[in-house]
Amino acid sequence: MLRRVLAETGDALVSVFFPGGCRLCERLLTRASRLPICEECLGAFPALPLRVCPICGSPALAATTLEPRSSESESPPGSERRTCLDCAERTYRFDCARSYAAYRGTLARAVVLLKFERIDPLAAYFGERLASLAQRTDLAADIIVPVPLHRVRERERGFNQAELIAKEVAKRLRLPFKPVLLMRTKARPDKHILTNDERWRIVRGAFATRPGSQVDNKRVLLVDDVMTTGATLDACAGALLEAGAKSVIGLTVARAVRRETPTGIGE
Numbered sequence: 001m002l003r004r005v006l007a008e009t010g011d012a013l014v015s016v017f018f019p020g021g022c023r024l025c026e027r028l029l030t031r032a033s034r035l036p037i038c039e040e041c042l043g044a045f046p047a048l049p050l051r052v053c054p055i056c057g058s059p060a061l062a063a064t065t066l067e068p069r070s071s072e073s074e075s076p077p078g079s080e081r082r083t084c085l086d087c088a089e090r091t092y093r094f095d096c097a098r099s100y101a102a103y104r105g106t107l108a109r110a111v112v113l114l115k116f117e118r119i120d121p122l123a124a125y126f127g128e129r130l131a132s133l134a135q136r137t138d139l140a141a142d143i144i145v146p147v148p149l150h151r152v153r154e155r156e157r158g159f160n161q162a163e164l165i166a167k168e169v170a171k172r173l174r175l176p177f178k179p180v181l182l183m184r185t186k187a188r189p190d191k192h193i194l195t196n197d198e199r200w201r202i203v204r205g206a207f208a209t210r211p212g213s214q215v216d217n218k219r220v221l222l223v224d225d226v227m228t229t230g231a232t233l234d235a236c237a238g239a240l241l242e243a244g245a246k247s248v249i250g251l252t253v254a255r256a257v258r259r260e261t262p263t264g265i266g267e
């Protein structure tokens with residue numbers, strides 16, 4: 001009887017006894033940090049390998065291809081870069097995109113947690129990871145811009161998680177933070193699961209720069225929480241380039257990766 005009661009109230013008991021437990025696994029947090037995620041969960045974030053597609057950042061280089069070139073003979077030797085198959089077929093309006101880790105496991109849960117709950121220390125943790133990734137990979141930029149939420153969505157939620165992360169990136173890279181430069185003019189539909197085609201369709205013309213925004217000749221580092229197909233980053237890049245930006249680089253915490261793709265840490 002007692003055992004059953006304990007089993008039923010287990011979760012409640014854990015939260016009573018360990019009010020500051022890890023938000024992903026409820027393990028007791030032993031270190032003095034405001035980040036409510038334990039070392040084990042942080043250590044299980046599925047890192048991406050060093051070698052990724054030079055354009056979209058995908059680790060899916062198992063079936064590689066050479067970046068399309070105008071002519072084999074005109075290219076200087078060694079100039080070819082291996083891209084993923086998607087990038088061999090399509091062009092994005094951003095120069096390149098990079099992500100901290102694969103969107104699955106504890107990282108996916110942490111990203112979702114930040115989407116629905118404003119946990120500033122978690123945004124700071126992600127911001128630090130992205131800033132060091134930008135430095136390590138020489139991503140040059142003049143300003144930091146978060147991917148905006150539609151104003152109705154932002155009002156519902158109370159904050160924009162991409163903005164929280166981008167602000168931390170800007171602070172660490174000592175670059176101007178421009179959260180109101182871009183705006184989302186068309187909201188994402190409520191439907192949770194979207195096909196890839198739907199993702200590209202719904203973001204078409206969904207972003208615009210605010211009138212009077214100073215983006216002329218600026219290299220923009222565009223920050224978001226997750227990159228799925230690249231459609232959102234591409235649409236934002238389009239609006240920024242139209243407004244006169246020199247270039248756009250996408251930087252996201254997580255990246256959707258197909259299951260069969262090898263990543264840094266095995267599952």
Ligand SMILES: [Zn+2]
Nearest residue numbers: 022025038041
């Ligand atoms: Zn944990």
Ligand SMILES: [Zn+2]
Nearest residue numbers: 053056084087
């Ligand atoms: Zn690619």
